[in-house]
Amino acid sequence: MQSVFxxxxxxxxxxxxxxxxxxxxxxxxxxxxxxxxxxxxxxxIRPIFLQxxxxxxxxxxxxxxTDRTKIACSVYGPRQSKNTAYNEKGRLNVEVKxxxxxxxRRRAPLRDAEDRSIAVAIQQALLSSVRLEHFPxxxxxxxxxxxxxxxxxxxxxxxxxAASTALADAGIDMYGLVTSCTAAIIxxxxxxxxTQEECDMANGTLILSCMPALGIVTNVWQSGRMAxxxxxxxxxxxxxxxxDIHSVVAQALLNSARSxx
Amino acid sequence: MTSASISKxxxxxxxxxxxxxxxxxxxxxxxxxxxxxxxxxxxxxxxxGSARLSIGRNPLDGSGGTEVLAAVKLEVENxxxxxxxxxxxxxxxxxxxxxxxxxxxxxxxxxQHDLTxxxxxxxxHPSLHPKNLGIIPRKKSWLLNLDLLVTAEAGNIYDALxxxxxxxLWDTKVPRTRxxxxxxxxxxxxxxxxxxxxxxxxxxxxxxxxxxxxxxELPDYWDEGEILEGRERWPVAVTLNLLxxxxxxxxxxxxxxxxxxxxxxxxxxxxxxxxxxxxMRMLGSxxxxxxxxxxxxxxxxxxxxxxxxxLTTKLEDEDFRRNQKAREKFGRxx
Numbered sequence: 001m002q003s004v005f006x007x008x009x010x011x012x013x014x015x016x017x018x019x020x021x022x023x024x025x026x027x028x029x030x031x032x033x034x035x036x037x038x039x040x041x042x043x044x045i046r047p048i049f050l051q052x053x054x055x056x057x058x059x060x061x062x063x064x065x066t067d068r069t070k071i072a073c074s075v076y077g078p079r080q081s082k083n084t085a086y087n088e089k090g091r092l093n094v095e096v097k098x099x100x101x102x103x104x105r106r107r108a109p110l111r112d113a114e115d116r117s118i119a120v121a122i123q124q125a126l127l128s129s130v131r132l133e134h135f136p137x138x139x140x141x142x143x144x145x146x147x148x149x150x151x152x153x154x155x156x157x158x159x160x161x162a163a164s165t166a167l168a169d170a171g172i173d174m175y176g177l178v179t180s181c182t183a184a185i186i187x188x189x190x191x192x193x194x195t196q197e198e199c200d201m202a203n204g205t206l207i208l209s210c211m212p213a214l215g216i217v218t219n220v221w222q223s224g225r226m227a228x229x230x231x232x233x234x235x236x237x238x239x240x241x242x243x244d245i246h247s248v249v250a251q252a253l254l255n256s257a258r259s260x261x
Numbered sequence: 262m263t264s265a266s267i268s269k270x271x272x273x274x275x276x277x278x279x280x281x282x283x284x285x286x287x288x289x290x291x292x293x294x295x296x297x298x299x300x301x302x303x304x305x306x307x308x309x310g311s312a313r314l315s316i317g318r319n320p321l322d323g324s325g326g327t328e329v330l331a332a333v334k335l336e337v338e339n340x341x342x343x344x345x346x347x348x349x350x351x352x353x354x355x356x357x358x359x360x361x362x363x364x365x366x367x368x369x370x371x372x373q374h375d376l377t378x379x380x381x382x383x384x385x386h387p388s389l390h391p392k393n394l395g396i397i398p399r400k401k402s403w404l405l406n407l408d409l410l411v412t413a414e415a416g417n418i419y420d421a422l423x424x425x426x427x428x429x430l431w432d433t434k435v436p437r438t439r440x441x442x443x444x445x446x447x448x449x450x451x452x453x454x455x456x457x458x459x460x461x462x463x464x465x466x467x468x469x470x471x472x473x474x475x476x477x478e479l480p481d482y483w484d485e486g487e488i489l490e491g492r493e494r495w496p497v498a499v500t501l502n503l504l505x506x507x508x509x510x511x512x513x514x515x516x517x518x519x520x521x522x523x524x525x526x527x528x529x530x531x532x533x534x535x536x537x538x539x540x541m542r543m544l545g546s547x548x549x550x551x552x553x554x555x556x557x558x559x560x561x562x563x564x565x566x567x568x569x570x571x572l573t574t575k576l577e578d579e580d581f582r583r584n585q586k587a588r589e590k591f592g593r594x595x
């Protein structure tokens with residue numbers, strides 16, 4: 001069977017798996033989610049570290065870290081879009097890349113299937129917040145590199161927060177900051193900001209992206225089996241947490257602006 | 262999502278028509294009316310289940326409308342991990358270039374990928390998993406490949422895809438399998454030719470012996486088999502096209518282009534009282550508040566319920582037409 005040979009890199013073996021260490025094996029046999037969620041109640045999010053302005057050659061950038069999700073985002077633009085036809089509104093182009101070491105199983109350095117679905121979700125989250133009518137014929141490029149991933153839902157949420165911070169850092173006109181939060185239904189309870197193991201065990205997950213300053217929802221992504229009442233409850237829980245995250249983002253941008261002066 | 266490009270004047274004309282009271286649409290429908298839906302099952306004889314669905318086809322010459330062909334093909338695969346003992350579902354949507362003449366091949370690939378992701382993530386979720394896809398426990402199982410082909414697009418593609426998928430899965434028959442065990446032949450090298458009592462002969466009542474099936478055979482012919490389990494659980498989708506004060510269903514291409522955002526909600530109606538949301542996506546760039554969103558989710562439940570009941574009625578009709586009536590017709594010919 002022919003595999004795709006990447007001439008620019010030294011290709012590893014076609015089939016490989018991570019080694020299993022003795023104590024890790026013990027842990028995986030008895031997953032105890034309640035114990036792993038130490039120091040955190042079911043309605044608390046993990047602490048966020050957010051630093052704008054880390055990549056100096058980009059117009060704007062941000063780095064976000066929450067426990068096991070680490071994403072670096074850079075914004076280039078608005079730049080002239082050379083190849084497309086005249087567009088009176090600007091375009092928002094989001095590209096996501098997973099590094100090969102970002103998850104348990106090595107990801108191919110070439111384009112992966114999951115890249116695009118995360119990019120589409122983040123673009124949907126940011127679309128209503130940027131004043132694109134101010135940039136005709138232009139494109140704003142947002143590049144996200146996921147250094148470590150803790151579940152797809154976590155990546156989408158953290159990615160949209162990082163992207164919105166980077167856009168603000170770049171000084172692009174926006175209606176408001178976009179923040180995102182994830183919730184999962186485990187048993188009968190709603191757990192906010194679930195890790196990958198918790199998402200796998202959940203009946204359903206929901207990602208909410210909104211602009212807390214304006215009270216507008218920009219993106220809802222739900223998957224799995226949930227009743228209408230559970231969806232309502234998740235939306236409310238996420239909404240509350242999004243408002244908390246908004247103050248974190250605003251504080252980080254303020255500190256960064258002060259340090260530049 | 263790309264759609265027909267229309268001028269601002271036409272956009273505002275369509276929006277004004279939708280927002281007046283009574284609302285006016287180009288073909289005279291009300292806000293919550295669907296175009297005529299044509300459905301036929303069993304269109305691909307080599308597949309295990311198939312359906313062809315079109316929304317809004319011109320009744321005189323059969324042209325126009327959104328048309329989707331769905332087919333299910335079952336393959337045997339070895340179970341590698343201890344994930345699900347009973348098989349796996351893989352969905353794939355391909356868009357024919359004739360349906361999207363204005364898209365480049367790169368954009369067409371992206372569209373295919375997006376449609377596939379929505380369908381695959383919704384339909385392969387463990388909560389919808391049918392229970393009769395296993396063959397030999399922990400060794401072999403069925404891989405259900407659901408392939409959808411969009412041959413024409415005139416708006417409302419998500420609803421058409423989910424309806425066609427449900428119809429094809431309803432029509433699917435899983436071939437029955439019988440496990441086969443291999444026994445080594447009795448050796449003739451028993452020492453001194455003594456009778457080996459009770460060594461190779463086992464009583465049928467001996468339940469201590471655990472059967473280790475290593476292979477299987479198919480007692481059915483290829484178009485027989487048992488129905489795929491969990492038919493009522495397969496979900497139905499509705500796309501609510503959002504305007505500031507109202508929402509409408511089943512948009513044509515021009516209406517989709519004049520509407521800034523859409524909400525896709527997928528419900529599974531297992532029984533009249535038990536319904537759950539299987540998937541939800543927002544597409545577009547308009548504003549939506551949380552109370553408004555909750556209201557839309559509730560209304561979507563009513564729409565999908567009526568879609569699911571009429572689809573089930575039609576599918577049962579189709580079953581009857583192909584099986585019962587065909588048998589009667591052949592019976593009469595003798």
